[in-house]
Amino acid sequence: MMIIQTSALRKCFGKIEAVAGIDMNIEKGEIFGLLGPNGAGKTTTIGMLCTIVRPSSGAASIAGYNVVKEPALVRRQVGIVFQDPTLDTVLTGRENLELHARLYNFPSRIRKERIDQMLELVDLKQRADDITRTYSGGMRRRLELARGLLHRPAVLFLDEPTLGLDPQTRARLWEYIKKTAQAEQTTIVLTTHYMEEAEKVCDRVGIIDHGRIIALDTPQKLKETMGGEMIVVRAEKQPLEKILALPYVSEIRENDGALEIITKEAHRRLPKILSLLKDVHCVEMRVPTLNDVFIKLTGRDIRDDTVDDSGSWVDSVARYRQRGS
Numbered sequence: 421m422m423i424i425q426t427s428a429l430r431k432c433f434g435k436i437e438a439v440a441g442i443d444m445n446i447e448k449g450e451i452f453g454l455l456g457p458n459g460a461g462k463t464t465t466i467g468m469l470c471t472i473v474r475p476s477s478g479a480a481s482i483a484g485y486n487v488v489k490e491p492a493l494v495r496r497q498v499g500i501v502f503q504d505p506t507l508d509t510v511l512t513g514r515e516n517l518e519l520h521a522r523l524y525n526f527p528s529r530i531r532k533e534r535i536d537q538m539l540e541l542v543d544l545k546q547r548a549d550d551i552t553r554t555y556s557g558g559m560r561r562r563l564e565l566a567r568g569l570l571h572r573p574a575v576l577f578l579d580e581p582t583l584g585l586d587p588q589t590r591a592r593l594w595e596y597i598k599k600t601a602q603a604e605q606t607t608i609v610l611t612t613h614y615m616e617e618a619e620k621v622c623d624r625v626g627i628i629d630h631g632r633i634i635a636l637d638t639p640q641k642l643k644e645t646m647g648g649e650m651i652v653v654r655a656e657k658q659p660l661e662k663i664l665a666l667p668y669v670s671e672i673r674e675n676d677g678a679l680e681i682i683t684k685e686a687h688r689r690l691p692k693i694l695s696l697l698k699d700v701h702c703v704e705m706r707v708p709t710l711n712d713v714f715i716k717l718t719g720r721d722i723r724d725d726t727v728d729d730s731g732s733w734v735d736s737v738a739r740y741r742q743r744g745s
């Protein structure tokens with residue numbers, strides 16, 4: 421069953437087309453990631469699905485309810501954790517959840533029990549009665565996760581849930597997101613630009629750039645579109661035609677000053693490829709990541725908002741990109 425459906429969903433802010441017509445279907449129970457760089461239109465898309473932002477055109481529904489015509493019904497189906505933290509830091513963890521439960525008219529009979537259950541789920545029971553100003557960044561995010569799920573929404577939206585946290589805390593938070601989604605049987609739609617982390621938790625991802633979904637599939641299927649593994653080489657500038665002519669090499673590109681050669685059976689092909697290169701400083705082999713997929717699709721690295729191409733010595737090679745694999 422499709423719990424979220426959008427068709428040609430679009431939003432303009434004046435002359436800026438923030439979301440340029442999105443068609444996507446998300447299944448009940450999925451963890452779906454919307455991945456893309458800053459300004460791609462992720463927050464605006466989520467805003468429209470949560471009825472906070474009014475679409476300029478197109479349509480979207482959640483659990484069958486139209487986001488423009490039935491906003492009150494949609495709101496009952498969704499929970500949201502915003503990109504910017506929205507906890508009341510003079511209140512305790514429990515009080516923050518209490519406030520939310522009252523907003524949703526929870527009967528007092530079940531309120532305490534439900535709050536305890538959610539505090540337990542995100543391991544904050546011990547700290548529940550401390551004011552949240554004393555919480556770490558990760559604890560605050562966990563509390564927001566608990567709050568977003570408190571009223572048992574069918575869909576939980578998480579906008580950049582791990583932004584600003586250190587890598588270890590981010591890793592733990594992803595575990596909590598997975599665990600709570602399972603425990604609560606909630607569909608999750610999340611945005612992030614941490615591609616490597618997203619691919620570990622998301623069942624499917626949509627890659628969004630300039631307001632459009634440019635690819636949508638399971639992380640595995642998207643990575644398979646790279647057509648092989650990567651051999652990453654640092655070497656002096658030199659002609660690369662001979663390597664490109666090899667039948668198993670599908671692409672060569674430059675990223676971060678290194679040559680990335682995409683080839684089938686990298687382990688078997690490495691000696692031949694190296695024999696065609698002079699002055700190699702170092703070599704590394706790896707499997708493609710979603711960031712590699714993003715670079716293939718857009719020519720940019722998701723980590724850079726603007727890519728400086730000056731001095732790139734493989735510019736001429738870029739023209740050979742995406743030869744049939």
Ligand SMILES: Nc1ncnc2c1ncn2[C@@H]1O[C@H](COP(=O)(O)OP(=O)(O)O)[C@@H](O)[C@H]1O
Pocket residue numbers: 433436437438456457458459460461462463464465
């Ligand atoms: N309220 C707004 N008014 C004007 N422009 C906006 C507004 N919200 C977002 N934008 C613009 O829309 C584009 C998409 O923004 P956003 O959805 O926040 O992207 P993301 O969440 O992927 O970083 C950006 O160019 C942004 O500057």
Ligand SMILES: [Mg+2]
Pocket residue numbers: 462463464503579580
């Ligand atoms: Mg955003």
